[in-house]
Amino acid sequence: MRNPRAFLRPLAVGAPKPSSDVPFRPSRMIHFFDPSNEKMAAKVPDIAMKVDIILGNLEDAVKTEKKEAARQGLVDIAKATDFGDTQLWTRVNSLDSPWVLDDIVTLVTEIGDKLDVIMVPKVEGPQDIHYVDRLLAQLEARAGLDRQILVHAILETAEGVANVEEIAAASPRMQGISLGPADLAASRRMKTTRVGGGHPGYLVRQDPTGEDLTAGRATYQQDLWHYTISRMVDACAMNDILPFYGPFGDIKDVVACEDQFRNAFLLGCVGAWSLHPVQIDIAKKVFSPSPEDVAHAKRVVEAMGDGSGAVMIDGKMEDDASCKQCLVMLDLAKSLAERDPELAAAYDL
Ligand SMILES: CCC(=O)SCCNC(=O)CCNC(=O)[C@H](O)C(C)(C)COP(=O)(O)OP(=O)(O)OC[C@H]1O[C@@H](n2cnc3c(N)ncnc32)[C@H](O)[C@@H]1OP(=O)(O)O
Ligand SMILES: O=CC(=O)O
Ligand SMILES: [Mg+2]
Numbered sequence: 001m002r003n004p005r006a007f008l009r010p011l012a013v014g015a016p017k018p019s020s021d022v023p024f025r026p027s028r029m030i031h032f033f034d035p036s037n038e039k040m041a042a043k044v045p046d047i048a049m050k051v052d053i054i055l056g057n058l059e060d061a062v063k064t065e066k067k068e069a070a071r072q073g074l075v076d077i078a079k080a081t082d083f084g085d086t087q088l089w090t091r092v093n094s095l096d097s098p099w100v101l102d103d104i105v106t107l108v109t110e111i112g113d114k115l116d117v118i119m120v121p122k123v124e125g126p127q128d129i130h131y132v133d134r135l136l137a138q139l140e141a142r143a144g145l146d147r148q149i150l151v152h153a154i155l156e157t158a159e160g161v162a163n164v165e166e167i168a169a170a171s172p173r174m175q176g177i178s179l180g181p182a183d184l185a186a187s188r189r190m191k192t193t194r195v196g197g198g199h200p201g202y203l204v205r206q207d208p209t210g211e212d213l214t215a216g217r218a219t220y221q222q223d224l225w226h227y228t229i230s231r232m233v234d235a236c237a238m239n240d241i242l243p244f245y246g247p248f249g250d251i252k253d254v255v256a257c258e259d260q261f262r263n264a265f266l267l268g269c270v271g272a273w274s275l276h277p278v279q280i281d282i283a284k285k286v287f288s289p290s291p292e293d294v295a296h297a298k299r300v301v302e303a304m305g306d307g308s309g310a311v312m313i314d315g316k317m318e319d320d321a322s323c324k325q326c327l328v329m330l331d332l333a334k335s336l337a338e339r340d341p342e343l344a345a346a347y348d349l
Contacts, residue, residue, distance in 0.1 A: 008172055011137035016148045018172035022241055024331075025087060026052045026339045027271040029283035030119075030178070030244065032091075033057065035073030036066040043277075044077055048086045051280055052271065052339070055089040058103055059121050060183075067099050071106055078111040085339060089152070091119040095128055104132070108139040108149065115149050117175050122183060123153035125163040129170035136173065148173060154246065155232055156180025157187040168235040176242035177232050178273065179264075181225060182249070192224065195249025197260050199224060223263060233268035245272040254282060261286040270332075291346045294333045297326035298349070 008018050031051040033040045035058075048054045056074035058067065074090060088111075092103040107115060120132055129151060136149055151173045155164055161184070168174060181196040192199045198221050206217040229245065236243040245264035248257040261272045261283055271287050274280045289297075300318045303311045310319040318326075330349070337344035 011134045012141045014141035015137035028287035029274045031274045036070035053087040057091045059091050059093045075110045078114045087116040089117040094122045112143045112145045117150045119152040121154045124159040126166040126170035133171040150175035153177045154180040156183035164235040168239040178244040178246045180246045243269045247273045251276045258282050294347045297329040300326040
């Protein structure tokens with residue numbers, strides 16, 4: 001175990017000093033694109049203006065023969081594009097692949113000054129983060145970077161879930177964690193072939209009312225991801241880093257996508273992945289608190305004065321704890337309003 005006093009020391013001579021906290025930046029959607037796909041790449045400058053985070057994906061969904069082209073494509077796009085306030089992330093190949101070393105070395109050396117976060121797939125434990133942490137420090141020092149590139153882990157193996165608390169605490173570089181339901185389902189040998197979302201077979205059924213076990217018994221579909229998202233949210237919250245829901249693969253089913261994103265938002269996630277342009281506005285809508293919730297939070301905070309005691313608002317008791325809930329809502333609304341003039345007008349903060 002590391003000496004706690006050394007936790008914030010750089011891991012290489014000349015590397016930037018780690019920061020003690022992750023500054024919150026609007027992160028409602030991480031928009032994935034394949035830098036080796038010319039059509040998608042051409043859309044990046046426009047899409048970057050509409051999203052909070054744009055991510056050049058080098059891992060799954062990029063064909064093996066396109067791995068080098070995707071890496072170089074990302075370097076070219078990053079050099080040619082002004083991303084403004086939008087964060088630029090990449091998802092590198094997994095740590096057991098033949099590509100990841102060149103991914104990290106090339107990207108930090110060539111575009112390290114533009115990259116905010118490196119997403120690492122299939123993280124199984126803190127040892128994976130320690131490896132990336134040291135390597136990044138060496139490369140940052142060599143490239144003369146003056147700020148750290150942060151690290152985001154995907155939670156998508158059974159071992160990763162078992163170690164999620166240690167992963168979240170592994171380094172001051174940790175920015176957040178995303179649920180990866182597709183690889184996680186495979187790793188756990190779950191019997192669903194869907195990318196995220198629910199399954200009609202995972203349900204509870206009303207008790208029988210008579211002899212006929214098949215008559216009049218309603219069924220209720222349950223959430224396959226509730227346990228893992230909740231555990232991930234707790235691991236992130238206890239380490240002051242940010243939890244995200246990952247992919248929703250049924251691109252056409254915009255209704256269920258919105259439901260899945262909203263479940264994650266209500267449980268504490270700050271954003272989700274968008275795999276297709278149609279998912280960008282869904283994430284924007286879901287992960288921005290509604291003006292009604294913001295107005296209610298404002299009323300409660302104003303009525304609570306110094307935040308202690310209890311008051312009645314619209315027939316409901318509000319006290320120190322519900323005031324803190326309202327402050328969470330208001331903090332998020334304020335940071336989103338700074339980036340989004342439409343929300344600023346709707347929230348009237
Ligand atoms: C499951 C585990 C994971 O790891 S999920 C993360 C990895 N997967 C990904 O990153 C997938 C990213 N998305 C995609 O590859 C495509 O959106 C898929 C799903 C294949 C659909 O593409 P396609 O059949 O072209 O859709 P479409 O005809 O409706 O596209 C309309 C126009 O939009 C473009 N487009 C599509 N997706 C993106 C994107 N993510 N970013 C930017 N542009 C995108 C298409 O190229 C198409 O362009 P055009 O109108 O033909 O010029
Ligand atoms: O990478 C994401 C996943 O669901 O797998
Ligand atoms: Mg995956």
